[in-house]
Every structure is written in structure tokens, then in C-alpha cells.
Amino acid sequence: MLDDPRTVRITGDDVAAVFRRADDVDAESRPGSGRTGPVPEAYVWCNLTSGNGTRALWLLLLPFMVVNLAHWMRPTARHRKRTVRLYGLLVRLAGLTLTVLLVAAACEVALDLAAWQCAGTGACAESHSWLGFLSPDVSDDGWWSRPGRRLALAALVPATLTGLLWYLSHRTWSAYESQQPLSHEGEAEEDDGRTALGRPGFWYGRRLVARLRAAHTAAGLLTIAAAVSSTAARFDRAPGGPAPLDTLGRLLQLSLVAGGGAVVWVVCRRGRSERHLDRQLDEQLVRRLPLTALVLLGLAAVYAGWERPGWQSQGRLSGDATFGGIALVQGLLVIALAVVAHLLYRTHTDPRAAMRGLAGPAVAMLACALGGVMSGGVSQRVADWLDGTGATIPGPPVLLTWQASVIPLVLLVLLGHLACLARRTWRSSRAQLATVESEYPGEPKDATRTRRIARTRAMAALTDRGPRLLGVTAASTLLLGAGALVGALTTRRTPAKAAEGAYAFVESAAETAQALGSWLIGLGFLLFVTWGRRAYKDPSARRTIGILWDVGTFWPRAAHPFAPPCYAERAVPDLTWRIATWTRTTRGRLVISGHSQGSVLAAAAAWQSEPSVRARVALLTYGSPLERLYGRWFPAHFGPAALTALHHDVDCWRNLHRLTDPIGGPVRLPGDCGPEVDREPLRDPLVYGRTDLHPLPAPILGHSDYQADPAFAEERAKLLGRLQPDLPSPRAQDEPGPRVQDEPGPRAQDEPGPPAQDEPGRSSA
Structure with a gap:
């Protein structure tokens, strides 16, 4: 990404960090060093989205991730809050x-x-x-060898699975999603109604995730308890069954039904809180609901394991x-x-x-x-x-x-x-x-x-x-x-x-x-x-x-x-903090450039920034799915109104795309905004046949290597020229800025620099 083998970590940890070239570490303190051109800065978060081969196990949770996507795919709605x-x-x-x-x-x-x-x-x-x-x-x-005891012992398998899901959800929240966004409570009541990604609490859903984790864990344990006890209860209710056990079975079944009702109530009771940064946590609910379900599971195992003469396993369970x-x-x-x-x-x-x-x-x-x-x-x-x-x-x-x-x-x-x-x-x-x-x-x-x-x-x-x-x-x-x-x-x-x-x-x-x-x-x-x-x-x-x-x-x-953890709940606050602190410290010019999925992170970071910061930032996107994928599939958050608002909020914005790109495309803003943002499709390949400058056949790049196109440097120079040239700046030409790009995993980095590597799984911004 930085096109230099000598890099230094400026800030961050092993999960996500900001890097610069070794020669640019103290660029702000050397305004007269004679350097020309922007200073690139790379934000790397590849460990959030890829990693070792064990991450393939996350695919087993794919149905959970897909249903979570359905939540965000709702159509744009105005004045229909109840719906x-x-x-x-x-x-x-x-x-x-x-x-x-x-x-x-x-x-x-x-x-x-x-x-x-x-x-x-x-x-x-x-x-x-x-x-x-x-x-x-x-x-x-x-x-x-008794049927009920066999069921009680076998219940350890689904109970272990439920415990593992609870552990993974809790651990990934602590590791990836517990980063608090940049606080700007003064804007909590300001909402243009066009997108929720700019709300203070959008990237901090700790309270809801904890409530849902408790409810789903309890639902899993109650399901196991019902599977263990239902067959024994049917045997006890049969003519000639033991009356005391029948009474206990009915009480246990009523308790399981009540527990299921409590789980449904918790799921229905509360949705996301986005208009403010919700730091509260329902401690008693989060702890007591799974614990109660676990106690009921233990009672169900004891009830099913009680001695019942003449009980044999035949046919299937229910x-x-x-x-x-x-x-x-x-x-x-x-x-x-x-x-x-x-x-x-x-x-x-x-x-x-x-x-x-x-x-x-x-x-x-x-x-x-x-x-x-x-x-x-x-x-x-x-x-x-x-x-x-x-x-x-x-x-x-x-x-x-x-x-x-x-x-x-x-x-x-x-x-x-x-x-x-x-x-x-x-x-x-x-x-x-x-x-x-x-x-x-x-x-x-x-x-x-x-x-x-x-x-x-x-x-x-x-x-x-x-x-x-x-x-x-x-x-x-x-x-x-x-x-x-x-x-x-x-x-x-x-x-x-x-x-x-x-x-x-x-x-x-x-x-x-x-x-x-x-x-x-x-x-x-x-x-x-x-x-x-x-x-x-x-x-x-x-x-x-x-x-x-x-x-x-x-x-x-x-x-x-x-569902698998949300990497943006770590990446977006990181980018927002870096953008805000750098602009406040240096008052320099900043270009956020994003490729592919990284352009979505760039937009999210811009929305999360304060208006005074957004007005001093330029946006350069290329190979961007902002409208082609996100605008069509998530219209409530990336629809025309939201993207138009982003265009007006940042100082300037240009988007590059190719007809050969299966992911990126034009932003398609309505009215006069469209030509201001979208450049005409880039030629791909750059040349048709062999020329003096390209003696070998030029490849069809598709979604890759946008920075290799001369149009990239041209648009970058125009943005730097348009970006509030009258702002006081610590140096004439050395202002760093963030860049975000991804193929296919997100990358972000500061102000456009040399061509980036398109190796998937390596992220920088």
C-alpha cells in the first residue's frame, strides 16, 4: 500500500493500526524539507476481516449473518416510524x-x-x-441405559454448542466491537432523516447485542430442555403413568413455556438505540435470563433421568x-x-x-x-x-x-x-x-x-x-x-x-x-x-x-x-478518531480515498465526523460499490438522499469506475450533482494494442489497480487544488490524509499516494 519496505506503526495495535513510511514519520515537523506531493498513511485492519484458516468456521454462522443483513435492507421510509x-x-x-x-x-x-x-x-x-x-x-x-438418562447425557452436545455460541459472541464483542465512537453529543438531536450512519450511537450497539445474546442463549437452552423432558412428560401423561412425575412434568412444561415467553418479550421489547451513545447495560437481564434457562435445563435433565419402569425408546422423538x-x-x-x-x-x-x-x-x-x-x-x-x-x-x-x-x-x-x-x-x-x-x-x-x-x-x-x-x-x-x-x-x-x-x-x-x-x-x-x-x-x-x-x-x-462480528464497529471509530485528531492538530488538507469496500468505510467515517471536519475533507472513491451494491440493496442508509447529502457535506468528491468492473460503478447522484461526482468510465484496458509506451499487451484490470490509471493522479491533483486552499496549513505540500481501499477486504489510508497492492486480505486505510 505504501510502496516502501520501511514502514513504522504510528498508532494502534496488532488488530488494527496506522502506518507510515519511515521517511514520513515526522513529516509535520519538517515543513521545509523540500518534499513534494502528499504524504500517504495506511490504516491496516486485515486481522478484523481475515486471519488464519480457523476463520473459515465463521461460515457455519452464515445463516445468522444473512438474516442480520435483512435488517439493514429495509426500504427508505419517511414518517413511518412504527412500521x-x-x-x-x-x-x-x-x-x-x-x-x-x-x-x-x-x-x-x-x-x-x-x-x-x-x-x-x-x-x-x-x-x-x-x-x-x-x-x-x-x-x-x-x-x-435408561432412555431418560441417555437423553440427559446427550443434551451435553447441544448445550455445549449453545455455550460456544455465547462465548464467541461475547468474546468477539470484547475484541472487535467495544470501541466507542468519537463522542459528539451536541449533534445527538440533529438528524436529517437521510441516513442513520451519522448518528452518534450507530456504531455502538453494545446494549442491544447483550440483550439479544442473553435471549438467544436462553432460547437455545430452553429448546434443549424441551427436547429432553417432552418425551418423558408424554410417558407420564399416558394411562397408568406415575402421578407425581406427571405433576412435576406439567409444572416443568409450564415453566418452559413461561421462559419462552420471556425470551420473546426480550427480543420484542427493544431495538437499536442510535440517536445517542448508549453506554448502559441491562446487567440483571443479561445474567439472569440465561442462568434461569440453564437451571430449567438441569431440572429437565433430572426429571427425564428419573427411574420409570417399562419405559423404552421406540420410533422418533417429536x-x-x-x-x-x-x-x-x-x-x-x-x-x-x-x-x-x-x-x-x-x-x-x-x-x-x-x-x-x-x-x-x-x-x-x-x-x-x-x-x-x-x-x-x-x-x-x-x-x-x-x-x-x-x-x-x-x-x-x-x-x-x-x-x-x-x-x-x-x-x-x-x-x-x-x-x-x-x-x-x-x-x-x-x-x-x-x-x-x-x-x-x-x-x-x-x-x-x-x-x-x-x-x-x-x-x-x-x-x-x-x-x-x-x-x-x-x-x-x-x-x-x-x-x-x-x-x-x-x-x-x-x-x-x-x-x-x-x-x-x-x-x-x-x-x-x-x-x-x-x-x-x-x-x-x-x-x-x-x-x-x-x-x-x-x-x-x-x-x-x-x-x-x-x-x-x-x-x-x-x-x-x-452472527460474525462487525469489523466496522472498530474500523469506523478508528478512522473517525484519526481524521478528527489530525485535522484538529495540523489544520491541513485531507483527502480520503477509498477503493471497493473501503469506499464504504470512507463514507461511513465522513458521516461520523463533525460537520466542521467534513467541510475540510475531500473524498476520492474508485471501484466503489456505494450505489451499485449498497445504494440498491440498502436504500434506507445509502439511498440517493444519503449520498447526495454526503456530496454536499464534504468539500468535494470524485468517483472513478470502469465498465469492466463487476463491483464498482457510478454513484448516480440526481440532478447536477451526478456529473460533479462521477467521471466518465475509465478506459480498460488503457490501450488496445501494442504501443511505444506499452510494448506488451495491456491487461484488462476490471476491479483492480485503479491507481495505475493516469486519471487517478489527475483527479487527486484536482481535489487537492479545490480543497479549501485558503486554510492555514503547517506546510505547503506535505499534508497527510487518509485513504481507504479494499480488494476484497477493506483498506484505508491517508491522502492518495503511490499505487496500492490489491492482494486480498491485506487492509489499509
Whole structure:
């Protein structure tokens, strides 16, 4: 980034720090040293977004991150505060169902498949020696061979998982997100209604995250307690069951229901507090709610482990009712969320908003589908592993089999849509051949070179068709998932068994779909984990998913506390503090330059700065997704009004983009502001053929190396010339300033300098 092997850390720690070249450490104190040009300064936070290969485990929490994104995708709404609160409430409830789904899947694997079905069946237990001490057929006099005690012991697995999620959420908050933003309480009441990113408490959601963490932890523990005690309670309620235990079971069930009601109340009670820096913490609630749920889990384990003569494990646990109820609630929440989003969109129509304001509900549906795929995949694979013959245990719940069976149909719909996109891309590529040749007049034409440039432009344009692909995926998932739920509830049999006796074609199709879906759901889960691991080792794979991961972890945890940590809650305060302190100390000229995701951090830091600081700052963005991705997918925070306000708040702003860039694009400000910010698309490649200055073929840069283009230095010089030249300054030309850029992970640095490295995972600002 600094183009110098000798660098010195100015301030910061091993997680995020500010660096300068060794020759520029004391540049402010040497105004007459004869140096010309700006002083670059690099802010590095790569340890917030990448790191070692263990970070791939964060991908297991992808459904939580996706549902958290849905919270921020609401349409722009003016004077509809209650509707906005209802939107956030529905997303938080959807996130709560994902926690219950994950813990229920762990209970299905540990309690139902392993402890109840396999350990209760002699043939299955004999083939797995580690379950021998739990099986009554293998160990007749074993203390753990009783059904309730087996369930109580197996409950340690989902309880450990819940504790691990709580620990990760608490630890990442302390490590990454506990940095308080620069306090400017005098502006707490000032709100232009165009974006919330400038509010004092936007990047400090400690109180809400703590409340949600307590509620979700309690929800997980209560789910385990219900799974452990429900089967024993049904046995006690049967004719001839023990009356004292029946009474205890009813009291315990009522306590679990009351605990679940308390969890829902906590989730519904409070949303984000952004208009002021909320330093309070609900200590009693945060501590007592999980502790109460843990006590109830212990009571449930004791209750289930009580001696019950004649109690044997047969069939399945109540997994069908549990997963069916979760799927039904998630479907209703997504539909209600779509209605609310449509009402918000109608109050302020934005033609550029993705899916006409329905991106949030579609993403929430995708999060629920990912949770179903992951839970179903683990259950199917564990069942296949435990039951090698396929006939010793009943297997996972029928609903999971139905959900797996519709996956091939969803893939067929997606493949059909992808085929249409491929055809449209091919036609667009052919249509641009003449345009490409006209942009390089006077040079010998090469058909292969022209096709490559046109194809790159057409492929880059696929980003703009992402909303339609997401809409098709969400709609097909919702409809086919509803069909799977109806089929499971009405037949109570797997698709293959339900089709027995029908036409041979129907029966064969049902068996094929069931087998193929079972393998696809397991294969997809394995590929998901291995690809995530590869993404932290292979730079090319990291480039592919890096921008999506950075978008997901840019936003604070507002809907789900177990989502991966928000790096911006550390990076934005760091940048804001550095900008404010440097301008206050030196009163020099400052250019914040941002590439890719780093341009979003640059905008966020500018919004968080005081008006007096913003008025003395210039903004240079390139390869920026501010409008193309954030403006379309997050219109309430990066819509036209917010970006226009940013243009008026900073002293000056220029944006560079290429037609070959699949991520960056123009800012598209309305009216006369558009030409002031957006420069005409940069030529890519710089030259068509071989020239004296470029004797070798110039590469198609796409999203990379914007600083290698002469337009970058030209625009930087113009900004420095326009940036309040009458301000008192400690030196004539040596003023440092921040720069932010990213590929695909965020980077930020002070005032434009030499070309930056585009190696992903290395961040500087």
C-alpha cells in the first residue's frame, strides 16, 4: 500500500493500526524539507476481516449473518416510524427462529438419532461400540441405559454448542466491537432523516447485542430442555403413568413455556438505540435470563433421568412437530416481512431499490433456507452414518426428508434462470463489439481482443441482475418449502413411501428426488465448509467471496447476536478518531480515498465526523460499490438522499469506475450533482494494442489497480487544488490524509499516494 519496505506503526495495535513510511514519520515537523506531493498513511485492519484458516468456521454462522443483513435492507421510509420498528421486530423474530432451528438440529442429531434411536436399537448400538454403555441390549444393568438418562447425557452436545455460541459472541464483542465512537453529543438531536450512519450511537450497539445474546442463549437452552423432558412428560401423561412425575412434568412444561415467553418479550421489547451513545447495560437481564434457562435445563435433565419402569425408546422423538412448527413460523414471518417492506416502499418509491423493496424479505427467506439446508444436511449424514444398512433406525424427521427432496427442483429452477442469464450475457457481449472498437480509433483491430473486452464488460454487468436471481431463488424456495411442509404434515411419510401405489413414473420420481436431495444436501454442506476453508488459503477463492463476506460483516449485529462480528464497529471509530485528531492538530488538507469496500468505510467515517471536519475533507472513491451494491440493496442508509447529502457535506468528491468492473460503478447522484461526482468510465484496458509506451499487451484490470490509471493522479491533483486552499496549513505540500481501499477486504489510508497492492486480505486505510 505504501510502496516502501520501511514502514513504522504510528498508532494502534496488532488488530488494527496506522502506518507510515519511515521517511514520513515526522513529516509535520519538517515543513521545509523540500518534499513534494502528499504524504500517504495506511490504516491496516486485515486481522478484523481475515486471519488464519480457523476463520473459515465463521461460515457455519452464515445463516445468522444473512438474516442480520435483512435488517439493514429495509426500504427508505419517511414518517413511518412504527412500521420501521415492526420491520425490525419481524427480522429479530426470524433470527430467533434460526437459533432455535440450529439447536433443534443439534438435539436431533445427539438426542434423537444417537441416544434415542441408535442406542435404543441393539443392531445399531453393536455397530458403534462408543454407544454400547447407553444401550439396554448391550448393557442391561447400565445406569445410563435408561432412555431418560441417555437423553440427559446427550443434551451435553447441544448445550455445549449453545455455550460456544455465547462465548464467541461475547468474546468477539470484547475484541472487535467495544470501541466507542468519537463522542459528539451536541449533534445527538440533529438528524436529517437521510441516513442513520451519522448518528452518534450507530456504531455502538453494545446494549442491544447483550440483550439479544442473553435471549438467544436462553432460547437455545430452553429448546434443549424441551427436547429432553417432552418425551418423558408424554410417558407420564399416558394411562397408568406415575402421578407425581406427571405433576412435576406439567409444572416443568409450564415453566418452559413461561421462559419462552420471556425470551420473546426480550427480543420484542427493544431495538437499536442510535440517536445517542448508549453506554448502559441491562446487567440483571443479561445474567439472569440465561442462568434461569440453564437451571430449567438441569431440572429437565433430572426429571427425564428419573427411574420409570417399562419405559423404552421406540420410533422418533417429536422432531416432526418441532421442525414443522419452525418452518411454519419462518414462512409466516417472511410473508409478514414482505407486506411491511412493500408498505414502506410505497411511502418513498425508489426505482433503483433492489426487488422494489423486497430484498430484505428475500434475504430473510434465504437465511431460513440456509439454516434448513445445514440442519437437514447434518441430520441426513449422521443418520446415514449411524444406520449403515438403512433399516435399523427410523431416521431423521419426515419433514427434513421432504425438504431435501425439493432441493433438486429448486436447483432446476435456478439452472433455468442461469441459462437465461448466460444467453443474455452472450447477446450483450456481441452487441458491444462495435462499441469497443469505436473506443480505440486508429488502431489495428483484433477480433479476439475485442471479444475478450466485450465479454468482460458483459460479465461485469451480471452484478446488476443479482436482484432477479435472488427473487427467483427466494420465491421458489418459499413455494416448494411450503409444499414440502404440507406433504410432510398430510402424509406423515417420506416422499418415496407416500408415492407407493401411484403411477410408476411418480413413484420413481419421488424416490429419485428423495435420494438425490439427501445426497445434495449433504454434499452442499461439505462443499460449503471446504470452500470456506479454501477461501482463507487461496487468494483467487478469497477474491470471489471476499466482497460478499465484507458486506455481511460491515453491518452491526442488530438482528442476531451470534452472527460474525462487525469489523466496522472498530474500523469506523478508528478512522473517525484519526481524521478528527489530525485535522484538529495540523489544520491541513485531507483527502480520503477509498477503493471497493473501503469506499464504504470512507463514507461511513465522513458521516461520523463533525460537520466542521467534513467541510475540510475531500473524498476520492474508485471501484466503489456505494450505489451499485449498497445504494440498491440498502436504500434506507445509502439511498440517493444519503449520498447526495454526503456530496454536499464534504468539500468535494470524485468517483472513478470502469465498465469492466463487476463491483464498482457510478454513484448516480440526481440532478447536477451526478456529473460533479462521477467521471466518465475509465478506459480498460488503457490501450488496445501494442504501443511505444506499452510494448506488451495491456491487461484488462476490471476491479483492480485503479491507481495505475493516469486519471487517478489527475483527479487527486484536482481535489487537492479545490480543497479549501485558503486554510492555514503547517506546510505547503506535505499534508497527510487518509485513504481507504479494499480488494476484497477493506483498506484505508491517508491522502492518495503511490499505487496500492490489491492482494486480498491485506487492509489499509
